[in-house]
Amino acid sequence: MVRPIVDDLRRGSSAWPVPIADFPPVPLVPSRPLTRSEKGNRVAANDRYRMIHSLGEGNYAQVFKAAHRASTAEVAFKRAKQFRDARDRIKREIEAQKQLAHPNIMPISDHDETYNWYAMPLALGSLADLRSTLADDDLETILLDVASGLKVAHEQRLIHRDISPGNIFAMPTGTGSRKRWLVGDWGMVKQPPDVASRPLTKTGARMGTPGFDAPELDVDPSAATPAADVFSLGRIAAWFVSGKPAHSAFPPLPDGDFIHWRPFVRACTDPEVGLRVQTMDALHELLIQVPENRDVPLLLQAARLIEELLYGESENLGALISLAETYPNDLALYIDYVARIPSSQLPAWTVKNPERAASVASVMARHLLAGPWDDRDPEYASTPLTFVLTVMRSLVDMQALGPAQDVASYYFPADAHRGDTGQRARTLEWLAELDDAAARPISRMIAPKPELVEYYREPGWHPASVVLQAVLTPPPPSADAAGNAGPLANRTTAVVE
Numbered sequence: 001m002v003r004p005i006v007d008d009l010r011r012g013s014s015a016w017p018v019p020i021a022d023f024p025p026v027p028l029v030p031s032r033p034l035t036r037s038e039k040g041n042r043v044a045a046n047d048r049y050r051m052i053h054s055l056g057e058g059n060y061a062q063v064f065k066a067a068h069r070a071s072t073a074e075v076a077f078k079r080a081k082q083f084r085d086a087r088d089r090i091k092r093e094i095e096a097q098k099q100l101a102h103p104n105i106m107p108i109s110d111h112d113e114t115y116n117w118y119a120m121p122l123a124l125g126s127l128a129d130l131r132s133t134l135a136d137d138d139l140e141t142i143l144l145d146v147a148s149g150l151k152v153a154h155e156q157r158l159i160h161r162d163i164s165p166g167n168i169f170a171m172p173t174g175t176g177s178r179k180r181w182l183v184g185d186w187g188m189v190k191q192p193p194d195v196a197s198r199p200l201t202k203t204g205a206r207m208g209t210p211g212f213d214a215p216e217l218d219v220d221p222s223a224a225t226p227a228a229d230v231f232s233l234g235r236i237a238a239w240f241v242s243g244k245p246a247h248s249a250f251p252p253l254p255d256g257d258f259i260h261w262r263p264f265v266r267a268c269t270d271p272e273v274g275l276r277v278q279t280m281d282a283l284h285e286l287l288i289q290v291p292e293n294r295d296v297p298l299l300l301q302a303a304r305l306i307e308e309l310l311y312g313e314s315e316n317l318g319a320l321i322s323l324a325e326t327y328p329n330d331l332a333l334y335i336d337y338v339a340r341i342p343s344s345q346l347p348a349w350t351v352k353n354p355e356r357a358a359s360v361a362s363v364m365a366r367h368l369l370a371g372p373w374d375d376r377d378p379e380y381a382s383t384p385l386t387f388v389l390t391v392m393r394s395l396v397d398m399q400a401l402g403p404a405q406d407v408a409s410y411y412f413p414a415d416a417h418r419g420d421t422g423q424r425a426r427t428l429e430w431l432a433e434l435d436d437a438a439a440r441p442i443s444r445m446i447a448p449k450p451e452l453v454e455y456y457r458e459p460g461w462h463p464a465s466v467v468l469q470a471v472l473t474p475p476p477p478s479a480d481a482a483g484n485a486g487p488l489a490n491r492t493t494a495v496v497e
């Protein structure tokens with residue numbers, strides 16, 4: 001007589017992790033009669049494997065440590081819970097993991113014909129389980145391993161969509177403490193449209209693991225791109241070095257001894273999918289720079305990024321901005337490197353990220369205003385000023401007038417402080433195009449400051465906005481010989497306020 005799996009479980013070891021008596025409720029007798037194929041599967045599973053103890057239970061499956069009867073090899077045995085979505089997920093998992101034969105993808109060593117269960121190598125544990133036993137330096141190896149597995153998956157148009165520390169497993173390598181890291185739990189994988197089976201989630205339904213899942217998965221998981229898995233790896237890096245949970249309102253960013261991880265995390269976890277690192281190849285490039293960057297001076301990192309950006313590596317834009325956000329007090333970083341981001345690339349970036357753009361542009365203008373110019377060419381000031389003006393112009397164009405006003409409060413004093421006539425002309429040219437709705441908040445950053453009004457006041461200048469005209473065109477000659485400006489004397493304040 002074939003014993004049901006439970007008998008094997010009861011006879012198994014009561015050692016780690018869960019004593020048999022405390023077993024989570026295993027639906028040994030499903031609430032409905034077993035179908036013929038399910039009965040057959042249990043028989044097949046039990047014929048082939050002896051369950052030793054539970055390794056744990058997720059929402060969709062139970063996992064057991066089991067022994068393969070014929071070879072006595074120990075395996076992890078994963079069985080779908082008895083509801084349709086769970087069976088769909090296990091089926092996806094088996095199909096994807098079989099398709100992806102790669103050292104960093106959890107292999108399927110055996111499964112039943114109807115995809116109710118499968119066996120796989122027994123791992124040392126998941127990254128979540130093992131974090132406390134790992135050295136900080138292990139992070140790079142883990143990410144390199146996982147990224148190489150995901151790269152192969154992405155090439156086959158499979159997006160995992162649920163990369164988290166609980167779904168990355170360690171296998172021994174036989175070489176000291178070095179572990180090989182494997183991506184498992186492919187039950188939420190996005191398959192190519194031509195092979196996709198029944199959708200797992202409706203649009204708007206939650207997918208992934210809170211704190212590690214990309215924001216776009218909340219909107220439409222079926223539209224996921226490789227950048228969704230990139231996001232999760234960025235969050236894993238932040239979680240690993242910060243030791244803080246990833247699912248907080250303010251997700252952790254590396255700091256202190258791990259600050260060299262910060263640009264990587266920022267570039268991989270941009271909430272805007274289009275601004276994020278897009279591919280595992282690009283992630284790999286950034287990743288191998290992280291340990292190098294720990295010892296490479298900041299400005300050399302910036303120099304590399306801008307040189308490559310100028311040669312067409314557009315993904316460096318995000319990394320360079322991240323570096324600037326990490327080191328806001330570094331004048332040379334801003335003036336000599338960030339300022340050289342091509343003006344052609346800034347508007348698109350600003351439109352997608354107005355608050356961050358405003359913040360970086362404001363810091364740039366503050367450096368121009370307050371910092372020493374040292375032996376830089378005075379004319380070079382127009383490069384950082386143009387950076388700030390381009391961001392401000394883009395913010396106005398997209399009607400982000402609040403952030404634009406924030407930038408303006410630093411830009412105009414910085415422009416006047418540098419006193420470059422060409423830049424002044426460019427500023428006036430831009431101001432001349434503004435309509436009243438935009439000119440009103442912007443002019444508030446000029447009108448109350450006589451030295452700025454003086455700097456920009458231009459005879460014969462013709463702005464579109466009457467507000468700006470009132471502020472910046474010189475008053476007509478007074479009829480009053482004593483020099484009183486007459487009724488227009490206070491017009492600036494009157495019009496602007």
Ligand SMILES: Nc1ncnc2c1ncn2[C@@H]1O[C@H](COP(=O)(O)OP(=O)(O)OP(=O)(O)O)[C@@H](O)[C@H]1O
Binds near residue numbers: 055062120121123124
């Ligand atoms: N190959 C393995 N070797 C060792 N332990 C494993 C292996 N696969 C899974 N486990 C463990 O089994 C437990 C349950 O597995 P898992 O979380 O994958 O189930 P799940 O239903 O897919 O989860 P979820 O609800 O997150 O999708 C976890 O503690 C996991 O670490």
